[in-house]
Amino acid sequence: MSRLLGVIAVALLFGALAALVKGHHDGVRDTIGNLSTPWLLIALAAGLHARTRLRGAVLGLIATGAALLGFYVVVAVTADDGHLVHVLRENRRWLFSGLVSGPVLGAFGAWLNRRATDVPRAVTTVIALLLILEPLVIVSARIVPGWREVIHWHLSAPVYIAEAVLGIALLGLALWSSRLRSGPTSTPS
Known part of the structure; x- marks a missing residue:
């Protein structure tokens, strides 16, 4: 349970910090905030703490979901007058992408942890x-x-x-x- 809470806390913090870095402007900060690799690594890192691919997939999904929640809460507060539902609706493509990437990379992280020499x-x-x-x-x-x-x-x-x-x-x-x-x-x- 403490591992799960740690994964959630780190993922929420990552998402919030990514939103703050991104801001709501174009340019370098926007590009850094939109990099996909860090988001994929959140799920992979969570999966590395699991003993089975199924648990890795679940941890990857939870980590990705928590990171996205942290990100969009900050976006809603800083750029959309606190309208979280509107922000989530407008970004559903990325939410659905997280439903796929989180479990896949989480399971892969668990597999790496067990199989890599x-x-x-x-x-x-x-x-x-x-x-x-x-x-x-x-x-x-x-x-x-x-x-x-x-x-x-x-x-x-x-x-x-x-x-x-x-x-x-x-x-x-x-x-x-x-x-x-x-x-x-x-x-x-």
Whole structure:
């Protein structure tokens, strides 16, 4: 029970802080507040505390739901005169997305926790891949017909470039640590 309350508290805090960072303007803050990767990591992190994929899925859903609630409560208070129902209705696409991403990444986190031989390295690799993939999805949204309607806010390209660079650096770190752990390779003479 204390683990569940901790997951909820951290997720609510994350959501509230993300809304405060985002604010209600365009530009860098808006782009940072709209990054998907941190939202996916909330569910993954919650799932890492579970022993089964089902519990991971439930924790991922709860964490995502709590984070979204924290986010939209702050948005309603700061930008919409406290009309939470209106804010939730206007953002139902993201609420429904959380119903999918939360359980999937929560279950994946539980699976990683049980199956990975080196959990920190596996988690670092997953984080790196998510950081790299999000900017690719954003670029694709500008190219692939029909995707522009899904991703429609004003974006700040330097934020996504920084996200990709961070992902590449983390992936390099994970690969480097893997090489160190496996030891030096011997070459035949």
